[in-house]
Amino acid sequence: MRKLFGTDGVRGTANTHPMTADLALRLGAAVGRYFRRDAKGVHRVVIGKDTRLSGYMFESALTAGLTSTGMNVLLLGPVPTPAVGLMTRSMRADLGVMISASHNPAEDNGIKFFGPDGFKLSDQAEEEIEALLEAGVHPAQAHNIGRARRVDDARFRYGERVKSSLPRALRLDGLKVVIDCANGAAHRAAPEILWELGAEVIPVGVAPDGLNINLGCGSTHPEAAAERVVAHGADVGITLDGDADRVILVDEAGSVADGDQLMALLAERWNADGMLSGGALVATVMSNLGLERHLAAQGIGLERTAVGDRYVVERMREGGFNLGGEQSGHIVMSDFATTGDGLMAGLHFLAEMVRSGKPASELARRFEPVPQLLRNVRFAEGQAPLELAIVKTAIRDAEAALIGKGRLLIRKSGTEPLIRVMAECEDEALLEASVGSVVDAVEQAVGVETPVA
Template sequence: MGKLFGTDGIRGVANEVLTPELVYGIARCAGYYFTKHETNPKILIGKDTRISGDMIEAALSLGFTSVGVEVIKLGVVTTPAVAYLTKNTEAVAGVMISASHNPMEDNGIKFFSNEGFKLQDSVEDEIEELYFIKKELPYPTGEKVGIVKEDKSLQNMYLEYLKTTISNKFNGIKVGLDCANGSAYDLAPKLFEELGAQVHTIFNTPDGTNINKNCGSTHPEELAKYVVEQGLDLGFAFDGDADRLIAIDKTGAEIDGDFILAICGKHLKEQGKLPGGVVVSTVMANLGFDLACQREGLEPIKTKVGDRYVLEEMLKGGYTLGGEQSGHIIFLEHGTTGDGILTAVQLLDTLISLGQDLSDAKTILEKLPQVLINVKVNDKEKYLTSTKISSKVEEVEGKLGSTGRVLVRPSGTENLIRVMIEGKNPQEIKELAEEIASVIKTELA
């Protein structure tokens, strides 16, 4: 049987891999799965700002309505907004159309259950089975055919909820926002303005083709310059669907997920709101994060890379805070998935409560030098069977000894092999990472 779902939904180049025909078929199968035991079922659809979003939204709507589902279009919203609204309305499921931080030509679809969580593997498997075995699904007629409605007002319900998660107003604080020309372009400035901040926004003019283009959480350099030039207190950079956050302090320094987890984790622990003192992170977390946790009495638990694995560990252990260095942060008390805007308001609320600015708070963590190289390959799975690559990795690990570490892994969403090395000597780890990358290129490119 074929495979549709990856580590974060279904992704591909829009109209090449992710065609209207494919999306229509998936929507029929998913719609049937979610609604076979429901009467008057509703599914929410949100999208980011990619030019292909309208096409995929139309194909999803066609597939869902053809099996009797009522579709409610939310318009341009963030991924976590879809998750929240799916959980807190009468919807049986929600779908977000986005390829997150990927280039604009890519797109994707992420499904959420009526509890607001991304689908379990077993559910994805059942939808795939329906799709590939070509089971004859019903075609209801007459009044049983689904309809399409649009309700952009639900976006305000999400924003109003975010306000209830914090205890301080942001009056007078000068905040820079990089909206990545994506889903946050309208919602984030509106929220921060309503909370009293002086908002300065860049990359908030989406045209369908400029999402993530040299901006956002994967390219926060422009925001860093902007914060310093404008004399702002701090800045927040989101990705295309705003489920990630990278912060910038007043000096222009980048504050990634490791810092955010440490700062917020310590504060939550002091408030008695961090069960077991546990912060869930991934194997990509910097060694400096572990040292900070040890110093502050926090207990780091590590998972595989991917926010779905972080969430699984949090649910299993009853933990409330977890995330990734890349900026996927989950505050499980407030949300069911990584949420860049929620993380931004939680971080700023924490800083206000502590009476600190971000440049002071970041001293909780001192990072070891780290190098990350992304190598484009044709088949990312082949690295598992390459003895030349594994031998090179072992050789580099031998050179580093106990003073560093090596992590080589395939990307969950792109045809890339990621090579990460940490150590004491920046020049040495750069050279060693390039050596491994060179072998990967030779073997797999």
Template structure:
């Protein structure tokens, strides 16, 4: 068995790679490591809507209870809601069972510490060592020392009340909300309506297998059509665990996380509430965002891809707003992880305050052409060091000169290598990106 933890917890095909037995051991090891300072620890567990969630939840609960920790079970709830409960319910840790935007056959397990933050690498390494070496450094409890399960029946209400308290009334805005048949299918439409938004929900009938299926933040085509059909002011697309947001303007144009961050950052700067007058972004953000932020006099802190690294940079610098092009946006004043519904509410607040269309707000940034290609590989780590791949990348960089850039990176959650090429000429970008992809595929054989 290779390394378990990626950039967003442990992921794999449910019941094949991510098995109940592995979930059981992760529950044991995670509860032990994260509860060392607590005589009778408690751990929050929540999940998204995929069918394998029940199976993995049962295994995790068994593992956690077997080391003497109690489980607070919240059921289906967005990942940021579980992070919120983890830091507000006096518990030792939190666990989310979700594979976010991935297809239904995948699932994942990720941990939060007692303050609601994702675990640092060192703690993940300690948990992983116990799992892989099949250690049992704990005393096995018996009798009344075995853990029990406590259902938290108002978890959704707690999360919705938290969200509502971060904004004012938003009456008069008509939106289409794509819930990705995921964790926000219930709470999403309700919280928006409760602050006065007119909501047309779509993809809000999860059946266990339709999560992220041709919908949500990775497939916003259905949302684009619905926005035009209903004459909505905008569309909101969440992913399976609702920790990211992609939007569609009133004209049906897709706006990614770069646009959302710019709109929110400029609004905060205008009100004098942008901490440090700075924002944290990743290397994937478009050069157009860099130019717009610099023109506005906003400082940029840049980090590698992954919302955990955005969070680390926010904590290091003291900035409070950051995120990814993919739609993970962190408002650190409010929550400790990316939060799609929180982001949606704050974007709607800007629209309400400015009283201008989303397309006009988005025009504050000119997006440079960008081509992103993915390829499935067997040996992503080796390929990143392959001289033939490196030479092809250098060749593409020389072709762009100082007018663009090339970024090649392995996915932290899937067996993929991603190639992003950015510059002024779309056709040239496609040619260069495809050339790098072709070499990667050849070298993977």
């Protein structure tokens, strides 16, 4: 079992275990040794990061650890997570590293790894890296220490790849687009790409200072973009998170559409064009029941996975599917990218606006969601509330009440110390009661008075 890695790499508060410079150095050495097992030829790794202040520290520590085992390091600077997957593969690297805590606040950071194929590492690979970390890594001999150099054009290479996913003749002339980059990794690339395609661009969240990533902006706070859309009479708003691997849309009236609505639109369009491999969309257990019903009515299947875009991608690769994602806005189009790409998904939405001539409000409301309620309860390190009898009883009772009427999903977050309690039911009183009873039980178990919003 993995102890260090969660659902999306290693993550936590900077300068607090496990996100310390010391551990990053040792982790870099362990993963470097893992990918240099044959000790032959030239080995290289690409490292990207978002705009967090602690990114400098982790970039330096990882570089030290990796070069100590003989890996040559190519530093991309601030780039979206999907750019790391792309560059790992295109630069024939053994390994890609992204330093980011995605949508988390600035004091957090994370480290996630990509294999030479540009896809995130498997659970098994992460377990083996953890074993190397625990055992200790012997450094390379002095004459075999790796080198490090900067790559200055990473974001331009990424931009060309994103644009190439669209029809060559497509232009966005006449569209007024609000783009909220969350003061994160896409703060330069996203506005540039939209402008190059002909859109009138209204940028938001493009002044990172190391401490303001995701702060009151981006996909976790789409109200900032919604205000700009209405104020400027824009056609649409595209909101990204800190590392730009997820997207939430805002229509011309300021209404917000989540990843489920965008996946529904793309699945419909691709299915109609004969582009939807396997005749199905891959999504997680968090996706709304309304999405499943809507797709079924269109003759499109829905494959569900555990939460985490890595599990979506694994199922896509296993089953030969080319479209998947999460309600939170990770949209994976494997014909063009190896992981979720918020900007690319947003551009495909704009392409459909151009093709159809329809407003964002019509395209972003594909189905009526079944009422869904999600509440989070934070717990302390060492606690295991889901194992306690009071919580198990509450879950069992709530599940029994929802039989034939809805569904209940309880899970431990893979990126934060939270228990997530989610239910769907068209009877909103039953929905509130079911979620409330489980939340109350978890709060009693962990000694928390109020849940996290």
